Amino acid sequence: MxxxxxxxxxxxxxxxxxxxxxxxxxxxxxxxxxxxxxxxxxxxxxxxxxGRRPPGPRSRSNKLLQIPERPAPSVTESPSASESITSDQSRTPPQPASSSGTAGDQQQPRPSLAGLGASSHDPFEAGQLSLDKGQELLDRFRTKLTPHFPFIIIADSHGVRDLRQTRPALCLALLAAASYDDVRLQRALGQMFNEFVAARLVAGDFTCLDILQGLLVHLAW
Known part of the structure; x- marks a missing residue:
C-alpha cells in the first residue's frame, strides 16, 4: 500500500x-x-x-436570544379594556359646572378684627388686667422696649383702648412683652396671643399687618 x-x-x-x-x-x-x-x-x-470549529447546531442560549419579542398589544387589539373604561365613565355622574355667581355665593365673609379679638381673646374682658394697667404696659413698651427693637413703633396718639379694637394681635403681643415683671400675667397673655393667632389661621384671615406685627413683637421678646 x-x-x-x-x-x-x-x-x-x-x-x-x-x-x-x-x-x-x-x-x-x-x-x-x-x-x-x-x-x-x-x-x-x-x-x-x-482549526476552526465546524458549524454545528446552535446552543439553546443562542436560540433564546433570537426569539423575536412579542409586540405590545395596541388599544385596538384589546376591546375589553376600552369597553371597561367606557362603562366606568358611564357610571360616574358628571359634575355640575359651577358658575361664577355660585362660587361667589359660597365664599364666606372674612371675620372682623373686633369679632375675633373680643371675649376669650381680650385680656381686659377676660379679667386678666384693667385698662389702666394695660395703658401702663403700653407706655412701658414705648419707653423701655421700643429703643431696643425699633421695628414696631406705636404712636403716642394711640392708646390701649384704640389699640385693642384696631390691632388686637399687636396689642396682645406688646402687653405680654411689657409684663416681664409678672411671670404669671406674661404667660397668660402669651397663651392668649397663641390662641388668637390659631383662631385667625383657622378662620382664614391670617395675612394682615396686625398679625405680622404681633408675631414680630412676640418672637422678639
Missing amino acids: ESRQRSPTPLLKTCRTCAHAKIKCDRTQDSGVCDRCLRLGKECTYAIAR
Whole structure:
C-alpha cells in the first residue's frame, strides 16, 4: 500500500517572540526563522494554529436570544379594556359646572378684627388686667422696649383702648412683652396671643399687618 502523505501542521504566521513583543513578524529568508529573531539571535518558534470549529447546531442560549419579542398589544387589539373604561365613565355622574355667581355665593365673609379679638381673646374682658394697667404696659413698651427693637413703633396718639379694637394681635403681643415683671400675667397673655393667632389661621384671615406685627413683637421678646 502506498503511504499517505500527511499535510504539514498549520502554524501561526507570527512567532512566539514577536507575538510576546507585539511586533510585526516578517520572514524574508528561506529559513524557518523570522528576520527579527535572526538578527537578535533568539529562538524562533511558531505555535500551532487552531482549526476552526465546524458549524454545528446552535446552543439553546443562542436560540433564546433570537426569539423575536412579542409586540405590545395596541388599544385596538384589546376591546375589553376600552369597553371597561367606557362603562366606568358611564357610571360616574358628571359634575355640575359651577358658575361664577355660585362660587361667589359660597365664599364666606372674612371675620372682623373686633369679632375675633373680643371675649376669650381680650385680656381686659377676660379679667386678666384693667385698662389702666394695660395703658401702663403700653407706655412701658414705648419707653423701655421700643429703643431696643425699633421695628414696631406705636404712636403716642394711640392708646390701649384704640389699640385693642384696631390691632388686637399687636396689642396682645406688646402687653405680654411689657409684663416681664409678672411671670404669671406674661404667660397668660402669651397663651392668649397663641390662641388668637390659631383662631385667625383657622378662620382664614391670617395675612394682615396686625398679625405680622404681633408675631414680630412676640418672637422678639
